[in-house]
Amino acid sequence: MTLEETAGKIRSMEIRGAGRIARAAARALYEHSMEAESADLAQYCQRMYAAAELLVSTRPTAVSLPNAVNLVMKPLKNESDLFTARHNLEERALAFIKRSEEAVSRIGTIGARHIRDGDVVMTHCNSEAALACILKAHQQGMDIEVYATEVRPRNQGHITAKTLSDAGIKTNFIVDSAARYFMKEVDICITGADAITVNGSIINKIGTSQIALAAHEARVSFVVAAETYKFAPCTILGERILIEERSPDEILSGDMRKQLPHVTVRNPTFDITPADYVDLIITEAGVYPPEMAYTVIKEQLHWDTEDMSLELPYCEEE
Numbered sequence: 001m002t003l004e005e006t007a008g009k010i011r012s013m014e015i016r017g018a019g020r021i022a023r024a025a026a027r028a029l030y031e032h033s034m035e036a037e038s039a040d041l042a043q044y045c046q047r048m049y050a051a052a053e054l055l056v057s058t059r060p061t062a063v064s065l066p067n068a069v070n071l072v073m074k075p076l077k078n079e080s081d082l083f084t085a086r087h088n089l090e091e092r093a094l095a096f097i098k099r100s101e102e103a104v105s106r107i108g109t110i111g112a113r114h115i116r117d118g119d120v121v122m123t124h125c126n127s128e129a130a131l132a133c134i135l136k137a138h139q140q141g142m143d144i145e146v147y148a149t150e151v152r153p154r155n156q157g158h159i160t161a162k163t164l165s166d167a168g169i170k171t172n173f174i175v176d177s178a179a180r181y182f183m184k185e186v187d188i189c190i191t192g193a194d195a196i197t198v199n200g201s202i203i204n205k206i207g208t209s210q211i212a213l214a215a216h217e218a219r220v221s222f223v224v225a226a227e228t229y230k231f232a233p234c235t236i237l238g239e240r241i242l243i244e245e246r247s248p249d250e251i252l253s254g255d256m257r258k259q260l261p262h263v264t265v266r267n268p269t270f271d272i273t274p275a276d277y278v279d280l281i282i283t284e285a286g287v288y289p290p291e292m293a294y295t296v297i298k299e300q301l302h303w304d305t306e307d308m309s310l311e312l313p314y315c316e317e318e
C-alpha cells in the first residue's frame, strides 16, 4: 500500500481504532523508507518528514498516531549518513509495530484479572485493548456476559458484537441510549481510549462519558484499557486534544438536510470523560489510577524538556 493509500484509509476510517491507526502509520513509514530513492540524507529526511506530516494530519484526536510517528521519526535528526538513517528508521518502525501488538496482548492478560467469573461487562465502540481483556477472561474459562453498544453513527459496535459472538461469548447488543437502562445489570465497564491527558481525562468514542457517568451513579467500575502510547505528552505543555468532528453526511444525507434549513447536524467523534469517573487505566506497563497520567508520560514515554521543541503537530487547541 502506498503512503497516500494508507493516509486515505485512515482518513476515511477504513483503517480505524487508535492502536491500528498507529501501527498502520508505522508500517507506512517503513514502506515509504524502503521505497525512497534519495540522493542523500537531506533528501531522505525531507521525504520522510513530509510523509510523517501527511500521516499525522489524517485524524486529529487519537494521540497514538503522532506518538507512533514521533517514536519512529524523532531520532532521525541525529543521524549522519543515509544508510544508517534508513536502516534505523525501518528498525524503529518494525519495533513499534511489535511493541504495539505485544502491548494489546499484555493488556488482555492484566485486564482479565479485573474481571470475575460471572461478571456482566459493558463495552462501548470497538477497542482492541478492551476486547483483549474480555476475550482473555473468556479464554480463561470465566462465564461472562457482555453488553455491547451500537455506536452511532459509524456502527463500530457491529464489529465488537461479531468478535464476541465468534468467540462464543453471550452478548447483548444495545442502542447507545440504552446504556443507563441496563447499567443496573452490569458489574464492570471496559472501554478503550484514543487519548489520555495529563490530568487523567479519557478521550474516547462519543458516548463514553455518558456511560462513565451512568456507571458512576450505579457504583459500577469504569475501567479503561489503553497502551501507554495513548497518553498525550503535549497535554503536559497545556495543549488540549482536538476533538474530531466528522461530516454531517454520517448522520443525515444531504437531501434530508436540505429539507431542514434551520437544522445544523453536529457530529463529534469523541468525548472527554473526566478522571473522577475512571477507576483504573490498564496499560501494558501495569494498572494506573488516572491521577498517575503524568508519571506514565514521564516514565513510559520518556518525555523530557527536549521534546518541547518537537515540530510535528501533536495536538491543537480545542
Ligand SMILES: O=P(O)(O)OC[C@H]1O[C@H](OP(=O)(O)O)[C@H](O)[C@@H]1O
Residues within 6 Å of the ligand: 016, 017, 018, 019, 020, 124, 125, 126, 127, 128, 129, 130, 156, 191, 192, 193, 194, 204, 205, 225, 269
Ligand atoms: O486502540 P483501540 O483500543 O483498538 O481503540 C481505541 C479507540 O479507537 C476508536 O476510535 P475510532 O473508531 O478509530 O474513531 C474507538 O474510540 C476506540 O475506543
